[in-house]
Amino acid sequence: MTVWIFSNCRFGYGREICESAVKYCRNKDIPFRVIFPPILEKHERLHRGPRAMLREFLYRRVSVAFLPYPCEVVENVNDQGFIAQIGEGDVALVAGFSQIFRSALLSRFRQAWNVHPSLLPLYRGPVPSRWCIENHELRTGYTVHRMTTKVDEGEILLQEVVEIREGMDERAL
Numbered sequence: 001m002t003v004w005i006f007s008n009c010r011f012g013y014g015r016e017i018c019e020s021a022v023k024y025c026r027n028k029d030i031p032f033r034v035i036f037p038p039i040l041e042k043h044e045r046l047h048r049g050p051r052a053m054l055r056e057f058l059y060r061r062v063s064v065a066f067l068p069y070p071c072e073v074v075e076n077v078n079d080q081g082f083i084a085q086i087g088e089g090d091v092a093l094v095a096g097f098s099q100i101f102r103s104a105l106l107s108r109f110r111q112a113w114n115v116h117p118s119l120l121p122l123y124r125g126p127v128p129s130r131w132c133i134e135n136h137e138l139r140t141g142y143t144v145h146r147m148t149t150k151v152d153e154g155e156i157l158l159q160e161v162v163e164i165r166e167g168m169d170e171r172a173l
Contacts, residue, residue, distance in 0.1 A: 001030070001031070001087075001089045001090060001091065001110075002030075002031045002032060002033060002087060002090045002091075003021065003025050003030055003031070003032040003033075003090070003091055003092075003093060004032070004033050004035060004086065004090060004091070004092045004093070004109070005018050005021045005022065005025075005032055005033070005034045005035065005092075005093050005095075006035045006077070006092060006093070006094040006095070006097040006099075007034065007035075007036065007094070007095050007096050007097055008036060008037065008095075008096040008097060008098065013095060013096060013115070013117050013142070014095040014096015014097065015096070017093075017095035017096070017115050018034060018095060018096075019069075021093050021095075022034065022069045033070075033072065034069055034070065034071035034072070035071070035072055035073075035074050035077065035097075036064060036071055036072070036073050036074070037073070037074065037077075037097060037098045037099050038073055038075055039055060076099070077099050077101065077105055078099070078100075078101070078102045078104065078105050080104075082105075083104055083105050083108055086105075086108040086109065088110075089110050090108070090109055090110065091109055091110055091111045091112065091113075092106075092109045092111070092112040092113065092147070093113055093115070094112065094113065094114040094115070094147065095114070095115040098126070100151060101147060101149070102149065103149050106147055106148070106149060111146070112146065112147040113144055113145065113146060113147065113157065114144070114145055114146075114147050114152070114154070115142060115143070115144050116128070116142065116143045116144075116145065116152050117129055117140070117142050117173075118132065118140055118141065118142070118143065119140060119141040119142075119143060119159055119161065120143040120145060120152055120153075120156060120159070121152075121153075122140075123140070124151060124152035124153075125151060125152060127170070128140070129170045129173040130170045132164060132173065133164065133168065133169070133170060133173065137164055138163070138164055139161050139162060139163050139164055140161075140162055140164060140173065141159055141160050141161040141162045142159070142160055142162070143156055143158070143159045144156075144157045144158040144159075145157055
C-alpha cells in the first residue's frame with residue numbers, strides 16, 4: 001500500500017496536512033508519494049506570457065526541490081498515464097489540491113479522503129475561509145470526508161469547529 005498525498009506546497013492548511021501526513025508515513029514506514037498541482041494551468045501560463053512561464057519553471061525546479069520530502073508536480077491527475085501508476089490497495093489523502101478527481105482516478109484507490117477547511121456541507125469549493133470571513137461567520141471548522149465524483153461531497157468522517165476571532169484573516173483562519 002502507498003499513501004498518495006495530494007496537496008499544495010505553497011500555502012494554507014494543505015501544506016500543514018501534507019507535512020503531517022509525510023511525517024506519519026515516515027514514522028510508520030509506509031510508502032508515500034506527494035503530488036502537487038502546477039501553479040498555473042497550461043492556458044494561463046501561455047496567456048500570461050514569459051513571466052508566468054518563468055514563475056512556473058522556478059516553482060517546479062527550485063521551490064519543490066527544497067522541500068524536506070520528495071514530491072512531484074502533476075499537470076493532470078486524471079491522465080491515464082498517471083492513473084496507471086496507482087497500485088491495488090493504495091489510498092489517497094487530499095488537502096488543498098486544485099484539480100477535480102474524476103471517477104477513473106477515484107476508482108483506483110481503495111479509499112480516498114479529502115480534508116476540507118469548512119463545516120461541510122457549508123462553503124463547498126475553493127477558499128472557504130475567505131467566504132466565512134467576508135460573510136462575518138462566528139465559526140467554521142474542517143471536515144474529513146470520503147471523496148466522490150461530486151466536489152466536497154461524500155460521507156463525513158470527522159468535523160471540528162473553529163472559532164473565528166475578531167481581526168482574523170484568511171491565512172490565520
